[in-house]
Amino acid sequence: MSTLKKMEILKSYIETKGLKSTAQRDYIAEVFFKTNTHISLEELLKKVKRKTPAIGYATVYRTMKLLTECGLAIARQFGDGQTRYENLPEHGHHDHIICIKCSKILEFQNEKIEHLQSETAKKLGFTVISHKLELYGYCAGCA
Amino acid sequence: MSTLKKMEILKSYIETKGLKSTAQRDYIAEVFFKTNTHISLEELLKKVKRKTPAIGYATVYRTMKLLTECGLAIARQFGDGQTRYENLPEHGHHDHIICIKCSKILEFQNEKIEHLQSETAKKLGFTVISHKLELYGYCAGCA
DNA sequence: ATACTTATGAAAATGATTTTCATTATCATG
DNA sequence: CATGATAATGAAAATCATTTTCATAAGTAT
Known part of the structure; x- marks a missing residue:
């Protein structure tokens, strides 16, 4: 699924839930949708902060929870104590x-x-x- | 694998590692080997405390780490934030x-x-x- | 028994995640 | 476009599971 399509799904999820769209959330989602690894929150935060240093980690946690809720991210625990988030692959499954x-x-x-x-x-x-x-x-x- | 066999494996693992055998550890292992669900540390501690109220949770953590190390327990995370331990099934893996x-x-x-x-x-x-x-x-x- | 080393239990520390709270931003509506 | 209601943000504090520390208490080889 393309990043564009994912952004649309997110947008409609936000609308249905009566939430508000914010620049921070959109940017975090955008950065996440570009990843193709199992990214930890720490790593994602680092990426996001390159352009938006003011962003807080709580916002990243909140956004990833939202993305997980609407199925655009998969939360996985591989046993090292950190949750890793998987972006839905462009083509099929692994x-x-x-x-x-x-x-x-x-x-x-x-x-x-x-x-x-x-x-x-x-x-x-x-x-x-x-x-x-x-x-x-x-x-x-x-x- | 029987509980008895597991106790033997544990014993020999402890010997090879130059560790000491203690009543607490043996009892925790014994209780764990009797379980057949995915038990959380909290639940296991509760079971253990029924007979040995003086036992501390740190000891249970340490024991489960040991059992996991020697392959007698499998640590799993199902996403609710708590590690659950699986006792090896009596007959092989499934x-x-x-x-x-x-x-x-x-x-x-x-x-x-x-x-x-x-x-x-x-x-x-x-x-x-x-x-x-x-x-x-x-x-x-x-x- | 002795000496050496590991184990224990309680409390403190750690690290990831969640919540709180004051402030700011969004958005439907007047 | 101003407004008012409500959601979102960032920083700090709180929480929860797990690990570590430390003084004391065993276990074990001699």
């Missing part, structure tokens, strides 16, 4: 592999796994709509 | 498939998927230690 020592996160796709998943589900009478797959282990550097 | 309509949860096992996972990880330079796989969809009754 899974994660996380280093339990250095917290490095890689993304991967595997058609065969996806296929096996729906097959396994079918045997149990289920139709798969979505899934979450996270692998935990040691990366090359930490092995 | 994943979950969840109906998004009626919330039914089934467990399943699939060797092929596990194999593909470690293969995929290897290509990325990772060694897999554990994983989380959750399928979401409609069960037979809700399709």
Whole structure:
């Protein structure tokens, strides 16, 4: 989904909820929609402050909560104590592999796994709509 | 794996690390190994305090860290801000498939998927230690 | 028993996130 | 376009889970 489309969704969500549109919120969302990693709040705040140093971290927290609420961001905890926010990918879906020592996160796709998943589900009478797959282990550097 | 076997593993882990065995730690581990849900530290502490009110929460934290380290517990975050600990199931590992309509949860096992996972990880330079796989969809009754 | 080291419990510290509060900005309406 | 009601902001304080500190109390090898 494009950034433009996401901004539209946000706008209409704000309208339906009777909220007000603000420059800070729009800018935080805009910066976030440009990311393609699992960004922590701290990192996002740093990015945002480059142009708008006056912004407070509470506002960033509030904005990310809003984006999570309306489905434009996915909040994930990988076990290092910090929530990371994932921007919906432009094209399709991916899974994660996380280093339990250095917290490095890689993304991967595997058609065969996806296929096996729906097959396994079918045997149990289920139709798969979505899934979450996270692998935990040691990366090359930490092995 | 039986509770007894887990206690043995813990004991040998403690020995190899040059740690000392204590009544508190043993008791916390024993109580934890009897659980079969995703228990929070608070809940575990409450259970433990029924018999040993003098125990401090720091000790429970320390013990769960130890159990997690030696693979006898799995720490999970479901997004409510609290870490939950999963006791290794009696019989091997399983994943979950969840109906998004009626919330039914089934467990399943699939060797092929596990194999593909470690293969995929290897290509990325990772060694897999554990994983989380959750399928979401409609069960037979809700399709 | 002794000496050395680890474990414990209570309290303090930490770090991420949330809330409070005074002030400012938005927006529908007159 | 002024107004009034209400939401949003930023800074600071509060909260909550978790970790660390520190003095004291075991555990263990000798």
